[in-house]
Amino acid sequence: MPAVLTVDPRSGVPIYLQVVEQIKRSVALGILASGEQLPTVKQLALELTVNPNTVARAYRELERDGVIETAVGRGSFVRRDGDVGSPRVAAEIASDALDVALREARSVGLNADRVRALFETALTRWFTDAAKDA
Amino acid sequence: MNYIEWLRVRNCLRTTAIVLVVFVALAGILRISLSRYMSPQQWAQHIGAEPGTTKTQITLPDGTKRTILDNPNERTHIVIDDRGRAGTHITLTEPSSHEHKNAENVQIGGIHVNESRHGDLSTTTIDTHGAVPMLYFMAIADVVALIIATMLAAPFAREIDGHLEIAFTKPVSRVRYALGVLAADVAGIWVACALAVIACYICELFFGTYRVDFSGINSRAILMGLVMPAAWYALLCAATTWFSRAYGAVLGFAWPVAIVVGVLAVVQASTPLGLMVHDVGWVLSRLDPLTYVKFAGPDANDAMAYMGADFARRFGIEILLFVVYAGLALVRWERVEA
Amino acid sequence: MSTITISHLRKDYGGVAAVDDLTLEVPDSTVFGLLGPNGAGKTTTFKCMLGLARATAGDVRYDGQALRPESFERIAYVPERSTLYDNFTVNEHIEMTRRAFRAFEPARARTLLEQFGVDSRKRVRALSKGMKTAVMVALAFSRQAEMLVLDEPTGGLDPVNQRHVLSLMISEAAKGHSIIFSSHQIGQVERAAERIAILQHGRLILEGLVDDLKADRKIVEGIAPVGGFSLDGITSDSRVARCDRTERVVRLLVIDGAPEFAQRLAQAGATGIRVLDMNLEDIFLYAVSPADATTAVVAQELAP
Numbered sequence: 001m002p003a004v005l006t007v008d009p010r011s012g013v014p015i016y017l018q019v020v021e022q023i024k025r026s027v028a029l030g031i032l033a034s035g036e037q038l039p040t041v042k043q044l045a046l047e048l049t050v051n052p053n054t055v056a057r058a059y060r061e062l063e064r065d066g067v068i069e070t071a072v073g074r075g076s077f078v079r080r081d082g083d084v085g086s087p088r089v090a091a092e093i094a095s096d097a098l099d100v101a102l103r104e105a106r107s108v109g110l111n112a113d114r115v116r117a118l119f120e121t122a123l124t125r126w127f128t129d130a131a132k133d134a
Numbered sequence: 135m136n137y138i139e140w141l142r143v144r145n146c147l148r149t150t151a152i153v154l155v156v157f158v159a160l161a162g163i164l165r166i167s168l169s170r171y172m173s174p175q176q177w178a179q180h181i182g183a184e185p186g187t188t189k190t191q192i193t194l195p196d197g198t199k200r201t202i203l204d205n206p207n208e209r210t211h212i213v214i215d216d217r218g219r220a221g222t223h224i225t226l227t228e229p230s231s232h233e234h235k236n237a238e239n240v241q242i243g244g245i246h247v248n249e250s251r252h253g254d255l256s257t258t259t260i261d262t263h264g265a266v267p268m269l270y271f272m273a274i275a276d277v278v279a280l281i282i283a284t285m286l287a288a289p290f291a292r293e294i295d296g297h298l299e300i301a302f303t304k305p306v307s308r309v310r311y312a313l314g315v316l317a318a319d320v321a322g323i324w325v326a327c328a329l330a331v332i333a334c335y336i337c338e339l340f341f342g343t344y345r346v347d348f349s350g351i352n353s354r355a356i357l358m359g360l361v362m363p364a365a366w367y368a369l370l371c372a373a374t375t376w377f378s379r380a381y382g383a384v385l386g387f388a389w390p391v392a393i394v395v396g397v398l399a400v401v402q403a404s405t406p407l408g409l410m411v412h413d414v415g416w417v418l419s420r421l422d423p424l425t426y427v428k429f430a431g432p433d434a435n436d437a438m439a440y441m442g443a444d445f446a447r448r449f450g451i452e453i454l455l456f457v458v459y460a461g462l463a464l465v466r467w468e469r470v471e472a
Numbered sequence: 473m474s475t476i477t478i479s480h481l482r483k484d485y486g487g488v489a490a491v492d493d494l495t496l497e498v499p500d501s502t503v504f505g506l507l508g509p510n511g512a513g514k515t516t517t518f519k520c521m522l523g524l525a526r527a528t529a530g531d532v533r534y535d536g537q538a539l540r541p542e543s544f545e546r547i548a549y550v551p552e553r554s555t556l557y558d559n560f561t562v563n564e565h566i567e568m569t570r571r572a573f574r575a576f577e578p579a580r581a582r583t584l585l586e587q588f589g590v591d592s593r594k595r596v597r598a599l600s601k602g603m604k605t606a607v608m609v610a611l612a613f614s615r616q617a618e619m620l621v622l623d624e625p626t627g628g629l630d631p632v633n634q635r636h637v638l639s640l641m642i643s644e645a646a647k648g649h650s651i652i653f654s655s656h657q658i659g660q661v662e663r664a665a666e667r668i669a670i671l672q673h674g675r676l677i678l679e680g681l682v683d684d685l686k687a688d689r690k691i692v693e694g695i696a697p698v699g700g701f702s703l704d705g706i707t708s709d710s711r712v713a714r715c716d717r718t719e720r721v722v723r724l725l726v727i728d729g730a731p732e733f734a735q736r737l738a739q740a741g742a743t744g745i746r747v748l749d750m751n752l753e754d755i756f757l758y759a760v761s762p763a764d765a766t767t768a769v770v771a772q773e774l775a776p
Binding site: 137138141296298299300302303304305306310471472 | 557
């Protein structure tokens with residue numbers, strides 16, 4: 001598995017949540033292919049230098065969310081249809097990020113119109129450029 | 135047996151062995167340098183060279199080679215019986231001089247000298263075939279053993295000095311751990327004894343004697359000689375375990391205090407203060423394992439009888455002291471906190 | 473060796489309680505971090521747990537049973553300072569451990585020592601503090617112990633070796649062994665520990681799963697309007713663990729319900745409201761630093 005997972009234990013976000021989000025992100029971006037095997041709990045715990053139960057909890061969440069499936073004795077795999085949900089997952093990720101951005105904007109005292117203007121500028125910057133590159 | 139303690143003991147014994155080897159080597163050198171004076175043959179030749187001496191050499195039926203030196207002018211008559219491996223017997227008759235005593239019976243190691251006077255003649259017999267009493271070996275070995283005992287003493291104080299976290303987190307009870315330590319140290323003391331005895335024996339061999347006398351009090355001397363240093367060790371063990379923070383001082387003061395107490399116990403005093411000090415010293419000396427050992431020099435009359443007296447009682451007390459002191463150390467060890 | 477149960481543990485030294493009424497449980501297969509300022513009683517707790525010191529009151533049970541000498545076949549301990557024998561070599565310590573414990577693997581110990589960069593022919597007195605810690609760690613982790621008690625296991629080690637010790641701890645955890653350890657390196661505790669407890673002055677002031685503590689504890693920050701405002705009803709809520717105020721900025725440390733408090737601050741007229749995550753270091757610092765000074769400020773502000 002490519003080492004795209006990093007966790008920041010000093011962040012206030014629980015480590016298991018960080019792992020869940022990063023794996024979801026990897027699946028959504030296609031870094032983790034459908035059907036691909038994930039490292040074992042022990043392997044990932046050692047790789048990230050975090051408590052194995054934390055990794056186990058993350059895997060349980062991912063399984064509950066339908067992103068991975070675990071076969072006893074064989075390991076954990078990205079669900080064949082795991083990327084079916086990836087647009088949904090991607091949307092979730094984007095939506096969470098937007099929430100944070102808007103909350104920040106409101107907390108510094110911007111009003112809705114100002115925020116909308118900023119959003120349009122950013123949209124142009126990110127998505128028009130991407131269209132040019134594609 | 136406790137491994138770490140055994141390593142300490144082993145290092146101690148290594149030092150002991152080296153020191154003993156040095157002593158034996160010195161004895162060897164001494165033997166070589168004195169060889170001119172020690173050989174009866176050479177001595178006989180020296181006397182035989184005096185004018186007027188007739189020398190006769192015969193072989194007795196049992197194989198003994200007899201040399202007779204006779205000088206009628208000097209009224210000196212010497213008979214040298216060389217019994218080979220059984221030693222040499224020399225009888226010397228000469229006119230008495232102020233140096234000769236009326237009667238003397240001396241045994242130094244394996245050499246037995248007897249002097250007697252009749253009329254104006256003195257007869258001296260020298261036997262070099264006597265077996266060395268084991269007692270003398272044990273006496274020297276015990277000096278070594280006491281030194282080793284003092285070096286090894288304070289094993290628990292050393293553990294208390296920063297190693298309890300290792301000692302107390304092993305899957306053996308504290309008491310069993312402690313017994314292992316005691317076993318290693320007592321074994322070390324006894325091995326040191328044995329090494330010293332061997333060294334003494336080698337030195338004796340240099341000087342022509344190879345037989346050792348185990349009879350009578352000699353075998354009892356072995357028992358006493360093994361238990362007494364163990365009791366001394368146990369005493370130091372108990373003292374240093376209870377006063378573990380200053381165990382170096384305890385060990386350092388042990389010898390001087392024992393000597394002072396011993397002196398006070400025997401010194402006679404007439405003043406009230408002196409009597410009180412004597413009594414205190416006497417009581418304290420009952421606690422000292424060395425008090426119960428009796429040793430007399432070879433010149434003393436009835437030396438053997440003196441040393442054998444009251445053995446069972448003294449030996450019993452020695453064992454009791456060992457057990458009590460070891461027990462005191464164990465009690466403290468069991469309760470100490472890291 | 474599964475669970476450790478500490479009940480109402482108390483240890484007095486000369487009339488002063490180094491540990492006072494401590495109750496906590498280390499569940500099966502858990503890595504448990506014990507945090508606290510210097511002198512908080514962490515080392516004393518370990519000593520009482522291992523029978524090195526006699527508890528004044530309370531007890532410690534392993535799987536419901538009292539500690540016995542045989543228990544040490546399955547418990548490994550790394551003390552805070554070196555307790556190795558200075559005059560003996562590391563190899564001799566390996567031999568000593570081999571003779572003392574049935575399940576000890578000398579080959580593994582040697583491998584670990586090599587990884588730590590320790591020359592096992594050297595005498596202990598020739599080793600640096602970090603190397604001595606490495607030796608104790610190597611010996612403890614080569615024993616297949618089901619329960620590891622580690623008091624500052626990374627003391628004196630360079631960052632590479634510290635990470636190595638951490639990896640060893642995680643390996644043991646993956647095997648299902650339990651670890652209780654104390655460390656001043658909060659980052660390490662955050663990585664390795666599943667549960668933590670914070671001690672201060674011998675008392676337990678906080679305990680729980682790291683993930684839960686982080687998820688629930690937030691700082692809700694707001695900027696008070698110029699005229700000041702009333703925090704009544706907010707600060708009296710039992711979920712507000714602390715309230716810090718400067719002239720304009722209010723920070724509430726809440727142990728649950730952060731969004732609700734954000735809303736209530738907004739209703740009270742605050743602006744610039746933020747909900748901040750707390751990492752373990754934040755949680756620790758807020759738990760142990762005194763709150764008295766700030767409450768006085770709040771009281772003053774509220775008076776008309």
